[in-house]
Amino acid sequence: MHLNDLFDVIFRWAHLIAGIMWVGNSMLFNWLDRNLEKVAGQGPLSQGKIFMVHSGAFYDVEKKLLGPGEMPKILHWFKWQNFATWATGISLFVIVYYLNGAGGLVDPSTHDVDRTVAVAMSISIIFVAWLIYDSLWKLVGDSNPRLAGIISIVLLFASIFGFSLFFSGKATYMQTGVVIGTLMTGNVWMCIVPSQHELVNATKEGRDQDPAFSIRAKQRSIHNNYLTFPLLFIMVSNHFGGATSHPLNWLILILVMIGGAGIRHFMNIRYLGNGRERAVAAWLFPAASAGAFAIASLMIVTRIDARSVDNIDEPVSFKRAQEIIATRCVPCHSTHPSDDVFTAPPAGLRLDSPRQIQVNAKAIRLRAVDQQNMPFNNKTGITRRERGELKKWIDDGARTD
Ligand code: HEC
Known part of the structure; x- marks a missing residue:
C-alpha cells in the first residue's frame, strides 16, 4: 500500500x-x-431535571448552577472530540488535496489554476474566513445578530461560488467543509470553552458570571448546531460525483445546505421543554419537507445542463472503444498503471481486458459520458468526440464481438 493511502485510511477512520x-x-x-x-x-439554581433509562439502570440528571465552594473535584469537559475531528479532518484534507502534487485540488480541464497558487489560496481562505466571521460577530453580532446572520450567510454562499471558480468540484465541497469545520472549532475553543472557564471561575469566586461570555457562547453554539447537517453532507459528498462534478455544483451545495439546516431547525423546535413535544405535524412534516427540498434540488439541478458529448451516428466497434480506453483510461485503470501518481488502479478499477471493459460499461458511461469526471482531471486528454464514441458503443449494447 502506498504511504499516502495508508495515511488516508488512518486519518479518515479516526476522523x-x-x-x-x-x-x-x-x-x-x-x-x-x-x-x-x-x-x-x-x-x-436548578434549571431542570431529566430521567432516562439506558444500559441497565436509570439516569437522573440535573442541569444547574453551583453555589460558591460547590465545585466538584472531577468535572468533565467536552472539547477534545471537537479538536480531534478538526485535526484529523485538516490532516485528511492535506493528504488528499495538497500532497501528491495537489492533483485533486484543481481540475485543469475546467479551470487551469497553478497548483501552488491553489494550495496557498486554500490555506489562506481557512484563516481569513475565521477572522472575518469572528470579527463580524464581535462587531455586529452583539448589537444586531440578525444583520450579522444575513451577512454571514451571504458571505458563505458567495465563497462557495468563488471556490467553484478555482478549485475542482470535489475540492469546492471539501474547501467549504474545512472552512465550516474550522469556524465551528474556532467557536468551541475561542468562545464556548472560554465561557465555560468563566462560569467555573465565577462559581469558585462566588460571583455571577459575566453575561457577555455566555451570550456570545450561546450564539456560536447555535451556529454550530445549524452547520452540523450541511457539514455531514459535505463529508460524504465525495460519493456524489453527479453533484460535485456538475457545472452548477456550487448551486447544488447551497440548496442542499439550506435543506440540511432546515431539517435541523425543525428538529430544534420540536421540544417545548418539560418533556413536552410539539405535535408531529408541526415539526416532522416541515423537517421532512426540508429534507425533500435538499434531495429534490440535488436531483433537479444535476439534470439540467447535462454535459454534452459529440453525437455519433455510425456504429462504433469494440476495437475502437478499447483503443480509446487504452489511451485515456488504462494509464491509471490497469493492474500496472503507467501514471506517475496512481501506482495502483484507482478504486480498484482495471480496464485491461475486453471482459473488464464490458462488465464496467455502465460505470464508464456514468463517469466518462454523463458526469465527465473521468479521466481524472482529464489528465489523458480525452476529446468530446471520444466520449461520444464511448457513449454510442455502450448504448448499442457494449458488445465485444
Ligand atoms: C489519471 C488517472 C485516471 C485516469 C486516466 C482515469 N481515471 Fe478513473 N479514477 C481515477 C481515480 C483517482 C478514481 C477514484 C476517485 C473517483 O472515483 O473519483 C477513479 C475512479 C473511476 C471510476 C469509479 C470506480 C468505482 O468503483 O468507484 C470509474 C468508473 C472510472 N474511474 C472510469 C474511468 C474511465 C472510463 C476512464 C477513461 C475514460 C478513467 N477512469 C480514467 C483515476 C483515473
Whole structure:
C-alpha cells in the first residue's frame, strides 16, 4: 500500500470516529436541554431535571448552577472530540488535496489554476474566513445578530461560488467543509470553552458570571448546531460525483445546505421543554419537507445542463472503444498503471481486458459520458468526440464481438 493511502485510511477512520463522538455528544446535549423538566422542590439554581433509562439502570440528571465552594473535584469537559475531528479532518484534507502534487485540488480541464497558487489560496481562505466571521460577530453580532446572520450567510454562499471558480468540484465541497469545520472549532475553543472557564471561575469566586461570555457562547453554539447537517453532507459528498462534478455544483451545495439546516431547525423546535413535544405535524412534516427540498434540488439541478458529448451516428466497434480506453483510461485503470501518481488502479478499477471493459460499461458511461469526471482531471486528454464514441458503443449494447 502506498504511504499516502495508508495515511488516508488512518486519518479518515479516526476522523469518522471523532466526528461521531463530537456530533453525537452535541446532539445529546441539545436534546437534554430541550427536554429538561421543572420538578417541584428543586433549588433556585436548578434549571431542570431529566430521567432516562439506558444500559441497565436509570439516569437522573440535573442541569444547574453551583453555589460558591460547590465545585466538584472531577468535572468533565467536552472539547477534545471537537479538536480531534478538526485535526484529523485538516490532516485528511492535506493528504488528499495538497500532497501528491495537489492533483485533486484543481481540475485543469475546467479551470487551469497553478497548483501552488491553489494550495496557498486554500490555506489562506481557512484563516481569513475565521477572522472575518469572528470579527463580524464581535462587531455586529452583539448589537444586531440578525444583520450579522444575513451577512454571514451571504458571505458563505458567495465563497462557495468563488471556490467553484478555482478549485475542482470535489475540492469546492471539501474547501467549504474545512472552512465550516474550522469556524465551528474556532467557536468551541475561542468562545464556548472560554465561557465555560468563566462560569467555573465565577462559581469558585462566588460571583455571577459575566453575561457577555455566555451570550456570545450561546450564539456560536447555535451556529454550530445549524452547520452540523450541511457539514455531514459535505463529508460524504465525495460519493456524489453527479453533484460535485456538475457545472452548477456550487448551486447544488447551497440548496442542499439550506435543506440540511432546515431539517435541523425543525428538529430544534420540536421540544417545548418539560418533556413536552410539539405535535408531529408541526415539526416532522416541515423537517421532512426540508429534507425533500435538499434531495429534490440535488436531483433537479444535476439534470439540467447535462454535459454534452459529440453525437455519433455510425456504429462504433469494440476495437475502437478499447483503443480509446487504452489511451485515456488504462494509464491509471490497469493492474500496472503507467501514471506517475496512481501506482495502483484507482478504486480498484482495471480496464485491461475486453471482459473488464464490458462488465464496467455502465460505470464508464456514468463517469466518462454523463458526469465527465473521468479521466481524472482529464489528465489523458480525452476529446468530446471520444466520449461520444464511448457513449454510442455502450448504448448499442457494449458488445465485444
Ligand atoms: C489519471 C488517472 C485516471 C485516469 C486516466 C482515469 N481515471 Fe478513473 N479514477 C481515477 C481515480 C483517482 C478514481 C477514484 C476517485 C473517483 O472515483 O473519483 C477513479 C475512479 C473511476 C471510476 C469509479 C470506480 C468505482 O468503483 O468507484 C470509474 C468508473 C472510472 N474511474 C472510469 C474511468 C474511465 C472510463 C476512464 C477513461 C475514460 C478513467 N477512469 C480514467 C483515476 C483515473
